[in-house]
Amino acid sequence: MTTFLDNARLYLGVLKRVGRTMTLGLFGSNNRQELLALYNIYETKTNGKESTPVDPFIIPKTDIFELLGNDSAVYEGVYECGFGHTTEFELKVISNLVKKLNPNRVFEIGTFQGRTTLNIALNCHPDAIITTLDLPSSELDSTKMEIEEGEIRYVTKDISGERFIGHPIAYKIKQVFGDSATFPFEEYTNSIDLAFIDGSHAYDYVLNDSEKVFNIMRPGGLIMWHDYTNWPGVWSALNKLYQSDIRYVNIKHIGGTSIAMLKV
Template sequence: MKRIIVFITRYVYAVLSCIYLFTIGFLFEKNRFLISTICEHFGYVEKTPKAILPTIELSEVAPEHIPIQVREPVEVDGNISLAEIAVISKLVKLHNPTTLFEIGTFDGRTTLNLAANSSQDAKVYTLDLPQEGLSETRLSLEPGEEKYIEKKKSGSRYLNTDCEKKITQLYGDSATFDFSPFFDAIDFIFIDGSHSYEYILNDSEQVLKLLRNRKGIILWHDYDKPWWGGLTSALNEMYLSRDEFKNIKQIKGTSLVCLIVE
């Protein structure tokens, strides 16, 4: 009898969870993998692009002993993971860039950590599409991105912190934004704006012109996530067809892809 009660309780809990998942829950990135898992369990084979990039151990890009500051550790839907914050912060500490550029500010959690781990005189530029820009992007966005764009304010997590003075908030659509003031001036770039195929190709092309003396670090986020297939396809294509991107690698255990040009 006890086993039957336990089963019924679980059954009801699962049914209620499914109702939530398929009505509201799927809007949150952290729940979407459940939909893929259910599909796979029942034999649905989806044609999502395969991860083909070479991988690299974190210890090869940023040794274990590098001390970092972690700010705003609590992650919300739309943020990168805490492990990825640590990886990016280690890379910043190790390479000590003086000028950093992020595409896709969102709530500014990564922006804040970029600023906190860079040198005192470093400058962090962060570009974001404000909600007014949602209806007029030059290229198509990926379904499901709207909720990251529709926020009251970009960068709320770095506002009123000791790092704010190092950060310059920029607004615009990365497909039409005038990047020319930053040409040949940036050492460290983080691409985390729109995740559509077209935007990843556009943003990657744009940032190449930003690198100071064609050297520096470019990072992309969300590679090999089943629900961001366009992003994975774009990075795969760039890796296979473009000399500039032939050395991109996925950092093991993360969805970060890095290009380190020394």
């Protein structure tokens, strides 16, 4: 009964809102912005097409790094983000950690457009090598384990790493392709200073990627996982590791981000 009443209230509320927005509301710019934002969500959901986001927030931005005056990193494309990317703040957190740790060998699972790869490259050692692994679109249907329905859109793309391809810093980046469940990680054993796990968000993949990455880390290296708070597959896999695997006892969730990290 409560659910029925709640639903009725919800539908009536939405009806009232839509009625106003589509009539008198059309004269107000805030209503038009809202409609455009809704249209963008619709486009993204139905066509998988990412339209230019409508950003009504015109007040200049700041963040804790700027306020405390300890932002030592450099960035590119930090504000050009949307679905499938790290947030602005997350990218700043990652870039500052990279700057501080100054890693020589970095491994990323899940390149996508290469926005995080690029910013890692901009902030690490001049001789560093960032290896970034991506599943090619052509292998979407032949992965060893099942990926999530909602991440197919990140796999099916014409270019992987478009943010760094042709960039002067791209000499630090090595692109490799394949499925993280079958990729030959052995050649990286015991060599990686910093890893960023952001490939498939399916439970089995997060377990697979965590184990594979654990084995390529050098002692004292840092593993970061993206999307701990965003995808059930990520949080349940990391929770399981935290609760049942002694190697993960010191894993931490970085507050204000969806990043989990572990010093191995």
